[in-house]
Amino acid sequence: MKTAHLISGSFFDGPASMNKLVTFLNKLAHGFSASFLETNNLKEEYGESSGVSISIQGLNKAFDGKPILKNINLNIEAGETFSIIGPSGTGKSLLLKHIAKLELPDSGQIFVDGHNIHTNNGVPERSYRYSMVFQSSALFNSLTVGENVGLWLREKRVRRESRIRRIIHEKLSLVGLAGTEGMLTSELSGGMRKRVAIARSLAMNPDLILYDEPTAELDPVTSDELAKVIQSLKIKLNLTTIIVSHDLNFALYLSDRVAMMDNGEIIEIGTPEELKKSQNKKIRDFIYTTTKGIKEGK
Amino acid sequence: MTKKLVPINPFHSIGHKILSTAQGTGEMIALLLETVYYCKEAPRNLSSIYRQVNDIGIGTLPIAMLMSLFVGMVLSLQTGSELAMYGSQEAIGAIVGLSMVRELGPVMTSLLVAGRIGSAMAAEVGAMQVYEEIDALKTLEINPVRYLAMPRLIACLLSVPALVVFAVFIGVIGGGVVAEVNPKINVPFSVYYDNMIRALSYKEVLKGLLKALVFGGIIAQVGCYVGFKTKGGARGIGESTTRSVVLSFLLIMFANYLLTRFMI
Numbered sequence: 012m013k014t015a016h017l018i019s020g021s022f023f024d025g026p027a028s029m030n031k032l033v034t035f036l037n038k039l040a041h042g043f044s045a046s047f048l049e050t051n052n053l054k055e056e057y058g059e060s061s062g063v064s065i066s067i068q069g070l071n072k073a074f075d076g077k078p079i080l081k082n083i084n085l086n087i088e089a090g091e092t093f094s095i096i097g098p099s100g101t102g103k104s105l106l107l108k109h110i111a112k113l114e115l116p117d118s119g120q121i122f123v124d125g126h127n128i129h130t131n132n133g134v135p136e137r138s139y140r141y142s143m144v145f146q147s148s149a150l151f152n153s154l155t156v157g158e159n160v161g162l163w164l165r166e167k168r169v170r171r172e173s174r175i176r177r178i179i180h181e182k183l184s185l186v187g188l189a190g191t192e193g194m195l196t197s198e199l200s201g202g203m204r205k206r207v208a209i210a211r212s213l214a215m216n217p218d219l220i221l222y223d224e225p226t227a228e229l230d231p232v233t234s235d236e237l238a239k240v241i242q243s244l245k246i247k248l249n250l251t252t253i254i255v256s257h258d259l260n261f262a263l264y265l266s267d268r269v270a271m272m273d274n275g276e277i278i279e280i281g282t283p284e285e286l287k288k289s290q291n292k293k294i295r296d297f298i299y300t301t302t303k304g305i306k307e308g309k
Numbered sequence: 310m311t312k313k314l315v316p317i318n319p320f321h322s323i324g325h326k327i328l329s330t331a332q333g334t335g336e337m338i339a340l341l342l343e344t345v346y347y348c349k350e351a352p353r354n355l356s357s358i359y360r361q362v363n364d365i366g367i368g369t370l371p372i373a374m375l376m377s378l379f380v381g382m383v384l385s386l387q388t389g390s391e392l393a394m395y396g397s398q399e400a401i402g403a404i405v406g407l408s409m410v411r412e413l414g415p416v417m418t419s420l421l422v423a424g425r426i427g428s429a430m431a432a433e434v435g436a437m438q439v440y441e442e443i444d445a446l447k448t449l450e451i452n453p454v455r456y457l458a459m460p461r462l463i464a465c466l467l468s469v470p471a472l473v474v475f476a477v478f479i480g481v482i483g484g485g486v487v488a489e490v491n492p493k494i495n496v497p498f499s500v501y502y503d504n505m506i507r508a509l510s511y512k513e514v515l516k517g518l519l520k521a522l523v524f525g526g527i528i529a530q531v532g533c534y535v536g537f538k539t540k541g542g543a544r545g546i547g548e549s550t551t552r553s554v555v556l557s558f559l560l561i562m563f564a565n566y567l568l569t570r571f572m573i
């Protein structure tokens with residue numbers, strides 16, 4: 012049985028130590044004196060992005076005693092486009108959530124540019140910007156499309172309102188949705204929602220962007236366009252991109268390297284060519300399925 | 310693998326209940342502290358606070374007034390006819406006024422808001438939790454407590470006392486009208502009013518408003534806490550709705566006892 016954790020530094024940190032309470036009380040004491048204008052410092056920080064390197068070491072995660080991620084070791088270089096493929100339910104989304112600091116590992120560490128992301132010892136909490144495109148899109152239902160895309164910019168007050176509008180328009184055009192700013196998210200189709208989610212992630216000029224099934228709900232033409240967008244972002248901005256996808260063509264076309272996950276483990280990592288040539292049966296089964304294309308003799 | 314049968318150990322389940330209650334209490338206190346901490350950033354979320362005040366205050370006003378009108382009328386009818394048996398019906402103003410200001414106004418209005426707004430909050434925040442919107446907020450560097458819980462807390466702290474003022478006002482008038490028109494009681498409104506004003510002091514009114522303030526805080530905190538803890542898809546959202554109503558009713562009643570005990 013899990014022991015009760017009475018004190019949390021932040022409500023969302025989950026089990027936390029006394030340490031966190033102390034820092035929290037400090038924050039509380041200083042908080043009231045610090046003006047809310049301090050966020051204006053971010054103005055200078057919102058610049059171009061630059062890729063970060065990621066290193067995952069011995070990551071384990073279980074839910075209710077059932078191990079889901081088993082000893083994941085992974086190194087992703089700065090500026091790399093990296094794909095993770097694998098059958099449904101192996102924990103690909105969960106792995107992304109660990110990188111996005113949304114889940115705490117049971118054991119193991121994740122380093123971004125050499126800093127452990129779970130123990131920020133003296134390092135400013137967020138020295139790099141990352142964003143995630145969720146499998147479910149996770150748009151804010153109470154906001155319009157434009158407000159969804161501009162939320163980060165408005166919250167961080169990094170730009171003038173007129174500039175923010177321009178950025179929103181620009182990012183929506185990137186995903187082929189220019190002019191939908193005023194629409195409600197409930198009026199969108201699944202594919203449109205996904206594209207709005209992508210625009211929202213791009214609006215913060217991230218150094219690291221995590222895509223969870225970006226093409227799952229897109230038609231082939233739109234996914235082709237998305238591939239071009241991701242490719243051009245990579246060339247222009249040198250950001251680190253991690254893609255979880257079932258769409259093999261998409262993943263193999265875009266990626267510098269691909270990892271195959273099965274049953275909570277990474278069973279192979281390599282360039283797309285290496286993976287295609289792999290003799291591992293699981294990988295061959297995954298890549299060369301029989302139901303692809305038109306049946307012969309028809 | 311065969312499934313192992315685990316014998317049910319009563320101590321185990323009782324202990325588990327106690328631990329989880331303690332954990333829940335601790336988490337709620339942590340959430341409260343964090344929400345209060347982020348109140349310093351309220352100016353950034355003015356529009357959100359405004360929207361919530363609109364929902365809670367203006368949305369609930371008609372029904373709160375209607376409810377308290379009937380409460381005041383029934384109160385006057387019941388006590389008035391009882392007092393008439395002893396010929397002391399002049400005291401009706403004081404009785405209705407004091408009970409509305411001290412107890413019925415704050416408690417009934419808060420229960421109404423808890424049922425109408427607290428549950429909606431739990432459902433809304435719960436849906437955001439279940440559909441990963443809270444996770445999305447976190448990746449956008451937006452603290453969910455600041456963005457969701459703080460505006461709701463402030464809005465409740467502003468709206469509930471305001472609602473109580475209106476509710477008490479209408480309830481007292483309702484009581485007065487019944488006292489005048491009911492042949493058994495037959496107390497003129499001016500007598501009712503004088504008697505009530507003499508019994509009520511600013512202190513009593515402030516005590517009533519303090520209660521309303523605390524209950525408002527409870528409603529917002531419970532709604533957000535239950536919402537943040539929602540798990541398990543659409544069904545989980547439904548469960549959260551009910552849970553928030555039950556929990557805030559309990560906490561309001563408990564706080565009401567404590568406040569009454571220490572303010573007498």
Ligand SMILES: Nc1ncnc2c1ncn2[C@@H]1O[C@H](COP(=O)(O)OP(=O)(O)OP(=O)(O)O)[C@@H](O)[C@H]1O
Nearest residue numbers: 074075079097098099100101102103104105106146
């Ligand atoms: N918060 C959670 N609580 C309990 N179990 C979870 C949780 N998150 C994930 N799991 C479990 O972890 C496993 C992997 O889930 P995950 O969503 O990462 O799969 P996936 O590889 O992304 O699959 P898909 O390709 O279908 O999206 C699933 O069996 C799921 O039940």
Ligand SMILES: [Mg+2]
Nearest residue numbers: 103104146223
């Ligand atoms: Mg997934």
